[in-house]
Amino acid sequence: xxxxxxxxxxxxxxxxxxMHRLKWALRIAISGCFIGHGMWGLVxxxxxxPFFHVFGIGDDVAVSLMPLIGAFDIVVGIAVLFTTNRYxxxxxxxWTVFTALLRPxxxxxxxxxxxxxxxxxxxxxxxxxxxxxxxxRLSGYDAGKHIRRIEQVLxxxxxxxxxxxxxxxxxxxxxxxxNLDFISFPVDRSSLLLFGAFExxxxxxxxxxxxxxGLMWFVLFFKLFIESIYPLRGTAYDIFETxxxxxxxxxxxxxxxxxxxxxxxxxx
Numbered sequence: 506x507x508x509x510x511x512x513x514x515x516x517x518x519x520x521x522x523x524m525h526r527l528k529w530a531l532r533i534a535i536s537g538c539f540i541g542h543g544m545w546g547l548v549x550x551x552x553x554x555p556f557f558h559v560f561g562i563g564d565d566v567a568v569s570l571m572p573l574i575g576a577f578d579i580v581v582g583i584a585v586l587f588t589t590n591r592y593x594x595x596x597x598x599x600w601t602v603f604t605a606l607l608r609p610x611x612x613x614x615x616x617x618x619x620x621x622x623x624x625x626x627x628x629x630x631x632x633x634x635x636x637x638x639x640x641x642r643l644s645g646y647d648a649g650k651h652i653r654r655i656e657q658v659l660x661x662x663x664x665x666x667x668x669x670x671x672x673x674x675x676x677x678x679x680x681x682x683x684n685l686d687f688i689s690f691p692v693d694r695s696s697l698l699l700f701g702a703f704e705x706x707x708x709x710x711x712x713x714x715x716x717x718x719g720l721m722w723f724v725l726f727f728k729l730f731i732e733s734i735y736p737l738r739g740t741a742y743d744i745f746e747t748x749x750x751x752x753x754x755x756x757x758x759x760x761x762x763x764x765x766x767x768x769x770x771x772x773x
Contacts, residue, residue, distance in 0.1 A: 523766050527655075528634055530759040532585055534627035535597055537751025539582030542604070544745040546575020555611040556604075594632050601625035616672025619665045623752030626662025630655045630759075649767075656763050663724065663756045664712040670731075671704030684731070687738040716764055725757040 545553065549571045557567035581600075584593060601624040608617035637651035673681055674697050682692045690696070710717065711724060732753060735746040 523762070526762055527759060528589070528631075530755050530762065531627050531631045531634060532589065534623070534752040534755035534759075535585045535594075535631060536582040537748050537755075538601065538624045538627070539578045539585070539597065541745045541747070541749030541751065543575040543578030543580075543582060544742075545749070546571045546573075546578060548575075548742055548745075555613075556607040559607060559610045589631060589635055591632070591635055594628055594635065597628040598625060598632065601628055614673065614676055616669045616676060619669030620673060622662040622665030622669060623750055623756060626658060626665070626756060627752045629662075630658045633658060652763065652767065656760065659756050659760055659763075660711060660715050662752070663760070664708040666728075666753055666756075667708030667711060667724070668705045671701040671708065674698075674701035674704065684734040684738055687734055715760065721757040721761045721764070725754055725761070728753040728757070 549568050553571060554564055554567055557564075557570070562570075578600075581593070581597065585597065601621070605618045605621035605625060608621075609615045633651065633655050637648070637655070640651065641648070670681075677694070677697055682697070685697075685700070686692045690700070707724065707727075710720065715721070728750075732747050732750045735743040
């Protein structure tokens with residue numbers, strides 16, 4: 506086993522800039538998710554209707570509730586930028602997991618839940634970050650242990666969102682087909698299978714070999730490209746889809762920051 510310097514677990518306690526950047530990365534990921542999601546509520550996105558049907562709520566009532574839900578989401582998204590109150594973060598975890606689970610409950614497939622890993626991963630990581638801040642005031646504080654836990658949550662979330670997106674490609678999701686067709690990518694069954702297999706394989710590489718040179722930069726630009734197709738293909742409102750997936754881009758960026766600062770591999 507490679508030995509590590511004695512200071513390695515305390516470097517973070519002394520590196521306020523590292524902590525500051527990591528915390529703001531998580532804040533922006535959560536905020537973007539909630540603001541983007543909330544904006545869809547304000548414009549009463551028709552695609553939300555099946556989620557209300559899960560609870561037996563009719564379309565008329567659903568349309569009246571959407572702006573209220575959207576406005577509350579936006580308030581939460583803005584609040585996260587100013588405070589990381591533990592109870593606020595608990596709510597963001599609950600809401601992101603709940604809304605992600607609505608997709609398979611509405612018959613859209615479990616891959617849709619996995620693909621939202623970029624939504625619920627950052628709030629979980631933020632909760633761990635809050636715990637790290639509190640633990641730093643205690644004797645026996647092990648900063649390295651806390652950072653490793655945050656890294657593991659982010660890495661697993663990145664795996665889930667990549668594998669989930671690959672899963673919806675294999676399942677031939679209509680929206681994804683339209684996006685790929687827009688950039689002239691073949692959308693026959695075999696091509697979609699290959700695209701999905703590529704994303705799942707990429708997710709596995711992220712999970713087991715996260716520090717491969719250039720890997721996280723590739724994932725960052727790949728996700729930015731894929732999710733930027735929404736507003737290019739659709740209407741101006743579709744920028745909300747890109748914003749809602751803020752975690753998809755922030756997670757690899759946060760991992761780059763962690764790996765650049767921390768000289769011990771997190772792949773184990």
